[in-house]
Amino acid sequence: GAVVSQHPSWVICKSGTSVKIECRSLDFQATTMFWYRQFPKQSLMLMATSNEGSKATYEQGVEKDKFLINHASLTLSTLTVTSAHPEDSSFYICSARDPGTALNTEAFFGQGTRLTVV
């Protein structure tokens, strides 16, 4: 299947600083990527839909000024957690669908980024 790579795998940052997470589609082009957040022992929650060349679409309750998304190319989306606080500590995972596959339904996930804010 298609490969989605996420970087970094884990990051520790100080409260008040910003952290950037990258999501790359390695062998296909993705006009749309998705960002999820997963707290310990909980489910994945869709945060936002990242659209290449246009503004991201945020889910209800997700602060767009805090979670900045940039999708400047067909293979890269970035999520920047601005002014991070301990409550932002979570597992962040991106996904993308390969438009070249039949039916275009399977979502391929990055390996996730464990963010710890201290």
Added chain:
Amino acid sequence: GENVEQHPSTLSVQEGDSAVIKCTYSDSASNYFPWYKQELGKRPQLIIDIRSNVGEKKDQRIAVTLNKTAKHFSLHITETQPEDSAVYFCAASRSGGGADGLTFGKGTHLIIQP
């Protein structure tokens, strides 16, 4: 928006027995229903999926059934093995050419007792 309910939250079965996990969804426009297996600290892995024009799909020991009228779908694992122990998530989406994200259930922790 879509709401996906998943039951049970924990399921313990003897090795070799079958396991069934059930999900319901609320959005009648959803037409794609994947199941994921997630091990601690790792990315979700797709184990099987079904589209709304199909009532059942099977892949070796794993099967999924879909009742579109009742808006529920189920995962069936037969002849369970220790390596099946993990957290399983159901999800729903309007496939829409890949434009829609997934709404996940809360997950089921499957424990296979030796």
